[in-house]
Amino acid sequence: MLTESGSGPEQPSGPSHEGGRDDGRDGPRPGDGSGDAEQEYVPRRLPPGWKGRTIIALLIGVPLVYLCISFLQSRDAGRDKAEKANATNLTDGWPTKVQRRIYEVPMPEKAGTVRHYETNSWKSSTLWVEFNTSPMKLPIFLKDAGTSEADLKKGYVPITKAQADKVGWDLNDGRTWWGTRIDRPGSGPDVEIAVSYDRFNHPAVRVVSTIDF
Known part of the structure; x- marks a missing residue:
């Protein structure tokens, strides 16, 4: 159909309803807050580097070293006492x-x-x-x-x-x-x-x- 101005056929004015999707399907858009709740974001834990491993090793190893030293000192002290007692016997x-x-x-x-x-x-x-x-x-x-x-x-x-x-x-x-x-x-x-x-x-x-x- 020709317009009054005679400029050609009339162009469609767009979708028949506002806010509709271009593909004609209604539904929530990504990020619009509708639909299922978004899954909680959990950051990826990276394996500890050499510094972390060193700190962990020190935290575990140092007390063990002190325990070993204390044990050896106690054992040597007991041994010395026993040797002195055996050396006297009286x-x-x-x-x-x-x-x-x-x-x-x-x-x-x-x-x-x-x-x-x-x-x-x-x-x-x-x-x-x-x-x-x-x-x-x-x-x-x-x-x-x-x-x-x-x-x-x-x-x-x-x-x-x-x-x-x-x-x-x-x-x-x-x-x-x-x-x-x-x-x-x-x-x-x-x-x-x-x-x-x-x-x-x-x-x-x-x-x-x-x-x-």
């Missing part, structure tokens, strides 16, 4: 009456700093005794043991290094020792005695009595 106090009788080690009255130790095996038994006494009590002890001060020899230490080491004795400590050995026949004990007069009012006595089977 027990504070007098040997029993039975021990003194069997090993023929008479103890002087009022002896001080008395310590002793005993070992037993299928080959032999040994008693170690140390004590301090007085100049008057020493001759009595030696006589009861079967010897005398006259038998003591200056610089002679009858107690062997192995015997001394067993109980932590140091008989090369700078003191002058006087010694004697009592050899008894048969099954009687052999007794080694060492005396130091460095503290004249309190002579130090070391005794090792051994019974061989």
